[in-house]
Amino acid sequence: xxxxxxxxxxxxxxxxxxxxxxxxxxxxxxxxxxxxxxxxxxxxxxxxxxxxxxxxxxxxxxxxxxxxxxxxxxxxxxxxxxxxxxxxxxxxxxxxxxxxxxxxxxxxxxxxxxxxxxxxxxxxxxxxxxxxxxxxxxxxxxxxxxxxxxxxxxxxxxxxxxxxxxxxxxxxxxxxxxxxxxxxxxxxxxxxxxxxxxxxxxxxxxxxxxxxxxxxxxxxxxxxxxxxxxxxxxxxxxxxxxxxx
Amino acid sequence: xxxxxxxxxxxxxxxxxxxxxxxxxxxxxxxxxxxxxxxxxxxxxxxxxxxxxxxxxxxxxxxxxxxxxxxxxxxxxxxxxxxxxxxxxxxxxxxxxxxxxxxxxxxxxxxxxxxxxxxxxxxxxxxxxxxxxxxxxxxxxxxxxxxxxxxxxxxxxxxxxxxxxxxxxxxxxxxxxxxxxxxxxxxxxxxxxxxxxxxxxxxxxxxxxxxxxxxxxxxxxxxxxxxxxxxxxxxxxxxxxx
Numbered sequence: 001x002x003x004x005x006x007x008x009x010x011x012x013x014x015x016x017x018x019x020x021x022x023x024x025x026x027x028x029x030x031x032x033x034x035x036x037x038x039x040x041x042x043x044x045x046x047x048x049x050x051x052x053x054x055x056x057x058x059x060x061x062x063x064x065x066x067x068x069x070x071x072x073x074x075x076x077x078x079x080x081x082x083x084x085x086x087x088x089x090x091x092x093x094x095x096x097x098x099x100x101x102x103x104x105x106x107x108x109x110x111x112x113x114x115x116x117x118x119x120x121x122x123x124x125x126x127x128x129x130x131x132x133x134x135x136x137x138x139x140x141x142x143x144x145x146x147x148x149x150x151x152x153x154x155x156x157x158x159x160x161x162x163x164x165x166x167x168x169x170x171x172x173x174x175x176x177x178x179x180x181x182x183x184x185x186x187x188x189x190x191x192x193x194x195x196x197x198x199x200x201x202x203x204x205x206x207x208x209x210x211x212x213x214x215x216x217x218x219x220x221x222x223x224x225x226x227x228x229x230x231x232x233x234x235x236x237x238x239x240x241x242x243x244x245x
Numbered sequence: 246x247x248x249x250x251x252x253x254x255x256x257x258x259x260x261x262x263x264x265x266x267x268x269x270x271x272x273x274x275x276x277x278x279x280x281x282x283x284x285x286x287x288x289x290x291x292x293x294x295x296x297x298x299x300x301x302x303x304x305x306x307x308x309x310x311x312x313x314x315x316x317x318x319x320x321x322x323x324x325x326x327x328x329x330x331x332x333x334x335x336x337x338x339x340x341x342x343x344x345x346x347x348x349x350x351x352x353x354x355x356x357x358x359x360x361x362x363x364x365x366x367x368x369x370x371x372x373x374x375x376x377x378x379x380x381x382x383x384x385x386x387x388x389x390x391x392x393x394x395x396x397x398x399x400x401x402x403x404x405x406x407x408x409x410x411x412x413x414x415x416x417x418x419x420x421x422x423x424x425x426x427x428x429x430x431x432x433x434x435x436x437x438x439x440x441x442x443x444x445x446x447x448x449x450x451x452x453x454x455x456x457x458x459x460x461x462x463x464x465x466x467x468x469x470x471x472x473x474x475x476x477x478x479x480x481x482x483x484x485x486x487x
Contacts, residue, residue: 145295147346147398148319148322
């Protein structure tokens with residue numbers, strides 16, 4: 001193999017002229033983080049809600065939650081993204097749809113990506129939350145109810161505090177997944193980390209440097225996430241139980 | 246205080262309770278015993294509505310448990326319950342375990358609830374453990390805390406669902422002592438238990454169940470001296486051997 005290594009490429013002025021290629025990479029890095037974090041907020045909030053609803057005695061609510069999870073879990077992420085980005089704007093009422101299509105294209109890509117990743121991940125979070133609630137001893141719910149708590153109070157004070165602690169490790173891997181899955185959003189033109197890496201190859205013909213930089217960036221993000229989540233896990237550990245003192 | 250009339254419950258074709266009728270008056274201590282699977286735990290859970298039943302009626306302090314219009318949470322707040330596996334809330338300190346329902350259900354202030362909790366903790370001999378978490382206590386200690394937690398709600402009666410079955414043998418007595426003391430103070434109690442020594446010492450009446458039926462419902466003297474049914478005789482013969 002005859003490859004000309006050139007790590008200096010990152011400091012060269014980029015094709016757009018107003019930045020270096022390192023600047024492009026950094027812009028992609030920020031986009032990946034911004035997209036993933038905002039999608040994670042959606043995923044956590046909706047996922048927690050839907051996961052709880054899957055366990056309630058009310059059949060209508062539980063049925064709705066099950067349908068929600070199955071819908072988002074059984075369609076490929078890429079297909080979901082195309083639906084959010086290409087199909088859904090056409091289904092909106094003409095006035096809203098047109099306004100959306102005339103808005104900033106980066107904003108359109110970002111919104112579609114954030115909603116898509118957020119909802120896709122929320123279904124997976126919901127499954128973890130449900131599993132956490134079911135893994136509690138059955139008597140805990142009875143103990144809450146027997147003290148005179150209503151069912152919502154029993155969830156709030158008795159079941160969820162323990163269930164959420166139990167699901168922190170699986171949620172950490174969902175959190176890591178959302179950063180990795182965000183690379184799919186390069187397919188609709190969103191200039192996140194992976195897309196910037198490919199763009200760099202197109203302009204400089206230096207694929208090794210480019211994708212080594214991309215790979216390292218993802219590793220840095222995920223090692224940081226793992227470290228923070230591990231700290232968090234230790235902070236919320238319950239004394240006398242697994243992981244606690 | 247508790248009135249159970251013709252209560253039946255089934256899961257599909259499987260009958261868990263058949264036509265159970267009995268009552269507990271104020272200040273009375275009832276021991277419910279019987280082989281496993283006889284429905285005794287189910288019966289006691291029906292009393293505060295943790296298990297639904299299909300036929301019959303249960304009244305607690307004049308309130309119908311089976312009536313869909315009954316506010317079960319309000320009723321349960323007045324009925325203390327102690328479980329086989331303690332069921333303390335593992336993420337809360339012992340004092341929080343004792344205080345939370347007083348605050349959230351009865352609307353007491355945090356200080357008032359803490360005060361009351363600490364007094365009861367002292368009563369069950371665990372004041373030194375107040376700041377610990379349930380996972381740091383032994384089974385017997387946890388169960389005494391669970392009793393204190395139920396008492397903190399000022400219950401009008403107490404239900405015990407096999408409170409000593411999950412304990413190491415050497416811890417059984419510390420829990421039974423607390424229960425005995427409660428009984429002597431005049432608490433109305435319905436206890437599902439295999440502790441026949443406890444039944445002999447403090448029970449007013451003994452209910453013997455088998456396959457979902459109440460087979461015997463007698464004074465303890467009568468029950469231990471001459472049980473009428475063959476099933477109860479067999480049960481006693483086996484259980485009193487050791």
